[in-house]
Amino acid sequence: MSDLLSQTPAVLWPVLGYLFGSISSAVIVSKLFRLDDPRNVGSGNPGATNVLRSGNKFAAVLTLLADVLKGVVPVLLAKHAGVNNPIIACVAIAAFMGHLYPLFFGFKGGKGVATAIGVYGALSWKLLAVFALVWMVTAAISRYSSLAALIASAVTGLAAFAIFNQASQLQLIGAVFWIVAFTFQRHRENIERLKAGAEPKIGQKKKDA
8 A cells, every 4th residue: 555655646646635625525425314415405515514404413423524534534645655745735735625626516615624624634733733722712702613713724824834844844834824715715705794793603593595
């Protein structure tokens, strides 16, 4: 296995990362459990939250874990193959973008938080720890999941400077900032609802239009 990974051309790793990220866990899990297509439910976002709307908590948890693994697996495999940091950074970005714009599902993906968490954990356990801690504290205080994700993402981006403090790790910081920027872009509707005071809190059902 190690020999196969090490023999994989470096240029293929970002492609493999994108293809792996393009596997829509929400759609696949929903089909397996014979649930409504999450793209046709609620916000239309193919993620764990929309799967949870079906009432099947196990399917939602399974979707969440699968989305996290989409960020973990390709990055860890690339690191295990011994490719350099610029390639690892590209794999991280590619896996995340695959979730947002999946090739196999009409380029209609989720918001990327779970996959971003997977990427952070694969890049450094310290990044994951920062995100998790800030998310939990913000969520406990505000009761807004989206706000917690946004603040945790921003703090994680800043923490990347301290965690990746070598010149050879500059590309990893760039990858984290890319992911943070797109996390904010994908949450623009949530940001508008937060400004208007219309964003549902954790445990509160969202009124669909």
